[in-house]
Ligand code: HEC
Ligand code: HEC
């Protein structure tokens with residue numbers, strides 16, 4: 001080996017080592033650890049989840065009418081659990097470590113909505129050391145704990161837009177890692193696109209795993225966050241729809257419905273004019289802790305025929 005190539009090799013190795021040294025574990029790509037990681041500490045939430053379709057679906061959905069037909073239509077495996085185009089929404093994959101192979105054990109679960117937990121799970125309940133109790137946590141530590149776990153991907157209950165974005169990754173037949181063509185094929189083969197999905201209606205009923213009743217202002221903010229997430233998801237999806245008219249029309253309907261629901265929200269005008277994730281987040285910041293129940297209260301499910309299904313009304 002010539003001197004210059006040894007020199008080059010040394011330089012290359014130096015770059016490689018530096019790259020490793022600069023990769024702190026806090027920014028490692030997050031992965032889902034699975035329900036067992038959450039179950040013991042969050043027993044009550046777990047029990048509620050066990051009573052939902054997100055749980056029971058694991059045993060049933062592949063037996064539903066059209067399941068095999070839809071799976072084959074997109075050109076993948078007949079078995080939904082082995083078809084990557086079905087797995088992303090119908091099941092949650094979990095792994096023991098970043099290198100381990102993902103395993104499918106349940107339907108959509110905690111981390112599907114609250115975020116893959118490998119980076120935030122160890123820090124979100126740490127009040128400042130092993131023996132520090134919640135009451136003894138300093139205010140500085142608390143705000144750092146909340147900010148750090150949020151940065152690492154935890155969607156707290158106080159983050160309605162992030163939670164709504166996660167619902168929309170599955171409810172709406174739109175998701176960046178699946179092409180518009182594949183979705184159009186699924187829709188054509190009979191996959192449902194549930195236009196009635198609305199986050200307040202779908203979260204405050206049987207699914208609700210929180211003790212405190214939400215106030216009218218909280219529900220209104222959740223509703224607005226849900227419409228914003230729907231508008232952004234539908235706009236992106238209709239742009240990727242390609243030539244398929246049925247899929248494009250379904251996504252345009254989602255976008256129009258969301259715009260109509262947001263039109264009485266003064267902070268929503270920029271988002272309606274130009275739907276994007278950045279504009280949605282700006283709108284939520286502008287709303288802050290504001291009360292929009294006057295503006296959208298009449299649209300909330302508690303005001304309509306679905307109220308019997310809602311524990312919170
Ligand atoms: C060792 C116990 C423990 C484990 C394990 C644990 N949690 Fe937690 N979790 C807590 C505690 C305690 C809190 C309350 C933190 C606080 O006081 O701010 C919490 C808070 C949360 C919150 C925020 C609640 C809010 O008020 O917004 C969510 C969401 C959550 N956990 C989800 C999970 C999920 C999902 C898992 C599994 C990946 C998990 N937790 C694992 C103890 C745990
Ligand atoms: C973008 C997320 C997403 C993808 C990808 C997806 N599904 Fe679904 N699927 C859903 C949702 C959400 C529902 C429930 C719709 C509703 O609200 O009624 C559903 C419902 C179904 C149903 C009806 C279930 C019933 O209870 O009647 C079948 C069957 C189904 N999906 C099969 C598939 C197959 C097969 C694939 C893979 C080719 C697939 N899905 C991919 C999100 C998805």
Ligand code: HEC
Pocket residue numbers: 038042045046047049054108109110111112113114156157158163203209210211212214222
């Ligand atoms: C389908 C999505 C979804 C799933 C699955 C889910 N959550 Fe949640 N979770 C939410 C939403 C949405 C909220 C906040 C709703 C609100 O504030 O009105 C929430 C709130 C919470 C809170 C705050 C409770 C409080 O009293 O304020 C905790 C803790 C929590 N979830 C833990 C879990 C755990 C643990 C699991 C799994 C056993 C789980 N969640 C499964 C969507 C989900």
Ligand code: HEC
Pocket residue numbers: 053054056057060061088089090091108109112113163164166167168169170171199202203207
């Ligand atoms: C990982 C994907 C995924 C996420 C995230 C998700 N869901 Fe689901 N959800 C599904 C699928 C798939 C079904 C349909 C299961 C079936 O039909 O077998 C479903 C069904 C439901 C149902 C039952 C509907 C019925 O017809 O009985 C409710 C309610 C629901 N989801 C609410 C929510 C809410 C609210 C959120 C966000 C806070 C959310 N989901 C997030 C995938 C998801």
